[in-house]
Amino acid sequence: MSIGTFSYPLPVNEPVLNYAPGSPEKLRQKKVLEELKKKEADIPMYIGGRAVRTGIRIAINPPHERAHVLGYFHQGDKKHVQQAIDAALKAKASWEAMSWENRAAIFLKAADLIATKYRPYLNGTTMLGQSKNIYQAEIDSACEIIDFLRFNVHFLSEIYKQQPISAPGIHNRLEWRPLEGFVLAITPFNFTAIGGNLPTSAAMCGNTVVWKPANTQVYSAQMFMKILMEAGLPDGVINLIYVDGPTLGEVCFQHRDFAGVHFTGSTGVFNQIWTTVGANINKYRTYPRIVGETGGKDFVLAHRSADPDVVATALARGAFEFQGQKCSAASRAYLPSNIADAVKRKLIAQIETMKMGSVEDFSNFINAVIDEKSYDKLKKYIDNAKKDRKAKILVGGNCDKRKGFFIEPTVIEVRDPKYVTMCEELFGPVLTIYTYDADQFEKALTLVDTTSDYALTGSIIAQDRAAVELAVNRLRNAAGNFYINDKPTGAVVGQQPFGGARASGTNDKAGSMLNLYRWLSARTIKETFNPPTDYRYPFLQES
Ligand SMILES: NC(=O)c1ccc[n+]([C@@H]2O[C@H](COP(=O)([O-])OP(=O)(O)OC[C@H]3O[C@@H](n4cnc5c(N)ncnc54)[C@H](O)[C@@H]3O)[C@@H](O)[C@H]2O)c1
Numbered sequence: 001m002s003i004g005t006f007s008y009p010l011p012v013n014e015p016v017l018n019y020a021p022g023s024p025e026k027l028r029q030k031k032v033l034e035e036l037k038k039k040e041a042d043i044p045m046y047i048g049g050r051a052v053r054t055g056i057r058i059a060i061n062p063p064h065e066r067a068h069v070l071g072y073f074h075q076g077d078k079k080h081v082q083q084a085i086d087a088a089l090k091a092k093a094s095w096e097a098m099s100w101e102n103r104a105a106i107f108l109k110a111a112d113l114i115a116t117k118y119r120p121y122l123n124g125t126t127m128l129g130q131s132k133n134i135y136q137a138e139i140d141s142a143c144e145i146i147d148f149l150r151f152n153v154h155f156l157s158e159i160y161k162q163q164p165i166s167a168p169g170i171h172n173r174l175e176w177r178p179l180e181g182f183v184l185a186i187t188p189f190n191f192t193a194i195g196g197n198l199p200t201s202a203a204m205c206g207n208t209v210v211w212k213p214a215n216t217q218v219y220s221a222q223m224f225m226k227i228l229m230e231a232g233l234p235d236g237v238i239n240l241i242y243v244d245g246p247t248l249g250e251v252c253f254q255h256r257d258f259a260g261v262h263f264t265g266s267t268g269v270f271n272q273i274w275t276t277v278g279a280n281i282n283k284y285r286t287y288p289r290i291v292g293e294t295g296g297k298d299f300v301l302a303h304r305s306a307d308p309d310v311v312a313t314a315l316a317r318g319a320f321e322f323q324g325q326k327c328s329a330a331s332r333a334y335l336p337s338n339i340a341d342a343v344k345r346k347l348i349a350q351i352e353t354m355k356m357g358s359v360e361d362f363s364n365f366i367n368a369v370i371d372e373k374s375y376d377k378l379k380k381y382i383d384n385a386k387k388d389r390k391a392k393i394l395v396g397g398n399c400d401k402r403k404g405f406f407i408e409p410t411v412i413e414v415r416d417p418k419y420v421t422m423c424e425e426l427f428g429p430v431l432t433i434y435t436y437d438a439d440q441f442e443k444a445l446t447l448v449d450t451t452s453d454y455a456l457t458g459s460i461i462a463q464d465r466a467a468v469e470l471a472v473n474r475l476r477n478a479a480g481n482f483y484i485n486d487k488p489t490g491a492v493v494g495q496q497p498f499g500g501a502r503a504s505g506t507n508d509k510a511g512s513m514l515n516l517y518r519w520l521s522a523r524t525i526k527e528t529f530n531p532p533t534d535y536r537y538p539f540l541q542e543s
């Protein structure tokens, strides 16, 4: 029962700590990394609040140190998917009946726990499990997840306030119901914050959730789950299971109570999910919500008026932070002929200073790619480029997986703007550059717009305002997140709502109100205070 209307003002973004040499946050983080490495974690699934261990233990190794074992997670099968759905459905009635202020408090408390005592733990599990350097972990597993939790509480409270008008004699209201059934959250390896946001944004709206993270993100996912439990999340509201994708799909997408899927990952997997849901549409109680943020082939387009230093730095950071494993990473660049040589020279010089190695040495900018499958795929593209007369490796190109999955930041230069690495998502530290005739900017715009199926992020770098305006207009549908004189990565919750269209997803903008609407199903209620008692209109009542 709520006695009062409570307010949740717009929060400010969580400040990014800088981990400078000698800083208290750096000392604390180093200690926690040591602590995490010393113990071998035994990671259960969490179903209905119970820790479930199956005995099928899968080792978790840091991608940059394959020989080390951080722990093991217990892999589930079909019956655990069913148990997770049952637990979600059982928890549903009491969760959706809980007053908003109590639901909200759980997520706000989780945000505060992460901001304080668990910050180095969520960062530490992200650093070791996903091979993220401290800065990349801090902006993800500390700041972004904290922001998602706090901003979504604010956005949802704003949605709850949205009500229709009422004519005299009646009162209308909108009830912001959760969906009928359970929501499935399927999350990718690359962002701990996305792993946290996908189940919690739906749960916050009163839904109960089955959450399946990528196997390569389980180490940090279970840390987040434990924080939610400590924050008071009731049993069964979010059920964390580790099963393979097809097993998950086989049970969930056949279930009558499947109410929606909140997915982030590759376009191919999302298309498969959509096709399966479509084929099963007659089985469901309600039309399921399908939300998917998917792949990208993100561009940087420089204009002849661009400052070469700005272009080179946008490329160095945009393409190589977190080894290019961001859906937003710059992976194709279009340089105008008047400054192309200067940009290449400056970019190579920057890349040559990038240190590569373990996350425990904070001076390493580059760490390992996520796993062997990704390493092998990336190496193949690089080896093919080495052999291909149409491509030239400008810098990098060496790969070594003996100790960890290390791939040097690599720049490929091509003369064919439709060369394979200009079109396909590689998801690693590989950038392809094409030089266009600086007098043919409009042609370059068309090329950017038509080269890839994706439309996630992109940047225009120019000092000429007319060129910026032209690019903003002509590339309207080429990116859901468009940047001017900046790299195409690093969206901040509340500042740059995130998502793309075309093959990059349903563009439901994580970290904004738009996303939350997808987990709500409004009911309109009209109450008439003085109801009529005669069916006849006045004109029928002639005397
Ligand atoms: N647009 C965005 O906001 C965004 C953000 C992050 C990552 N991504 C994309 O994610 C991809 C990288 O992440 P990834 O390698 O973890 O992606 P992925 O598609 O391989 O896996 C994503 C999730 O789907 C699961 N999965 C795989 N096959 C499945 C199936 N048949 N049925 C159900 N679930 C299945 C995986 O186990 C994982 O949990 C890239 O394509 C990247 O662009 C997009």
Ligand SMILES: N[C@@H](CCC=O)C(=O)O
Pocket (backbone or CB within 6 Å): 190, 191, 325, 326, 327, 328, 488, 489, 490, 491, 492, 498
């Ligand atoms: N939101 C992140 C990307 C998430 C995808 O991997 C960014 O803007 O860089």
